Amino acid sequence: MNFKKVLITGATSGIGKATALLLAQNNCHLILCGRRKSLLESVSAQISAAYPVAICTLTMDVRNKEEVFAAIESLPDAFKPIDVLINNAGLASGLNTLDEGVLDDWEKMIDTNLKGLLYVTKAVLPLMPKNGDGHIINLGSIAGKEAYLNGNVYCATKAAVDNLSRGMRVDLARFPIRVSAIHPGAVETEFSIVRFKGDEERAKKVYDGFENLVANDCAEAIWFMLNRPKHVNINELTIMPTAQPNATTIIRK
């Protein structure tokens, strides 16, 4: 039986929350991270009611490096070593052409999707086993593979995650710590509500007329990557709705 200890950023919602539930079902102990403390507590309670795993919550904003290092340092010994890190916290903010872009949106995306991922990784790495059990999974996106109209800075942050994952893989192979990246297409989560700053009507339209991915589709792919034998690494996995053959094409009914 598997009792890995797994730290998931962005576990309050969407892909992170679905992954937490699936990993708990598969006997993983969990360190759940996010900014919304009350949601962390309710996800933790939901999991504890269903599965006999240990759970610790860390309320932190990945953009704040002091907060990240202090939170990870505060972890009880029972949650170390951290076998698996899932760098999932991320967001898009706004959808404008570059010339109409909002500086605050750009900074939010760069600070969360790229710098936040780096801070968390740097803080967690000393706590990861160096015997082949360590595994990092980064959430990229199809947006990092293909730039689409108005996506500019979000696409750039995810392209950075894509190439950073390659760099991390080669740097950490000597331990070895495996590094994988998953690149989803359209998944209906809070993602578009956040992108459109709370405009739920507009967010809903993104998923109209086709069968989008759901968070659990990504969770299952993540579990597949984690559950390979030690000598196998899935470097990257692109997962798309069948109705979305590439970043810019959606076949709507």
Ligand code: NDP
């Ligand atoms: P959600 O908005 O549902 O979840 C995002 C999660 O990230 C939340 O738990 C949120 O928690 C957390 N988060 C955001 N900003 C911060 C921050 N500054 N500090 C800490 N946590 C933060 O979206 P998804 O589940 O869809 O997104 C998860 C990842 O998947 C993201 O990296 C996204 O870019 C990527 N992705 C999503 C796709 C999609 O179509 N949905 C497709 C491809 C990739 P809280 O607000 O509590 O801090």
Ligand code: 8X3
């Ligand atoms: C989220 C998917 O295509 O909206 O990364 O950018 S997309």
